[in-house]
Amino acid sequence: MCGRYELHAHPAAIALAFGLEHPPQLRARYNIAPTQDVPVVRLSPAGAREIVQVRWGLVPRWAKDPSIGQRMINARGETVAEKPAFRNAFRRHRCLVPANGFYEWTAGSDGRKQPLWIGMRDGGLFGFAGLLERWLDPDGHPLDSCTILTTQANALIARLHDRMPVIVAPDDYARWLDPDDPAPSELVKPYDPARMRFHPVSTRVNSVRHDDASCIEPLPDADGFLPLQGADEASPPDDEGAAQAPEAPGQARLF
DNA sequence: CCAGACGTTGTT
């Protein structure tokens, strides 16, 4: 769940959305994958919000080898406060991971994997709930890394998967980033499905070598694509995966 | 006491 995403907003828009003092120096990315360096928002020692680049895939402090980070790209929100690998970061080192969208792969009616772009209805920026950790190699050189929390899927994503990444509402950014907040677990919950949408995209996104705007373009001829479960051909197609929040069970085709 | 795990997802 949430193993690939994209961030193509203008740096000034990122600064505005996350309350940064300065626009970050970032280029648009349409295909961000685990083990790559990703920009995250955290509080500087002085308490200002800043962007830092860290490796996606959290390496716990006690790890003997950083390769464990490849399997720590997500952390379950339900258990993150207790798990040895995450609890220290959850308590003191939370961050926001800016994104314009993320990708999911779903089995089509023919069984092939169909990638989907998922994001906000207005296409706007949002922040994944992330955790930061610092690992020191034997020589004492630091490696900063992060993970993205997951939770139960909301009604929109539930048509595709049972889990979704945790997205923090803008009004909650300050609490999420505050290391002294008494109850950050309150912010670990599914995001409002009415604000979200999805559409199928080209399988070009499958390969991390493809990092361009074609990765997010709606696939024009994706009809016939049905989710493996919950498909019901009796209902007419909706318009391009626009959110129709909860919606009755046994509804509709996806596209 | 020491040894070994420490994590998630999806699929069968």
Add this chain to the structure above:
DNA sequence: GTCTGG
């Protein structure tokens, strides 16, 4: 580092 299992 810290917890669980033996």
Add this chain to the structure above:
DNA sequence: CCAGACGTTGTT
């Protein structure tokens, strides 16, 4: 998350 590798020896 998906794609791609997964191995050694000796010779050119």
Add this chain to the structure above:
DNA sequence: GTCTGG
């Protein structure tokens, strides 16, 4: 099948 790399 399973691990590594991106």
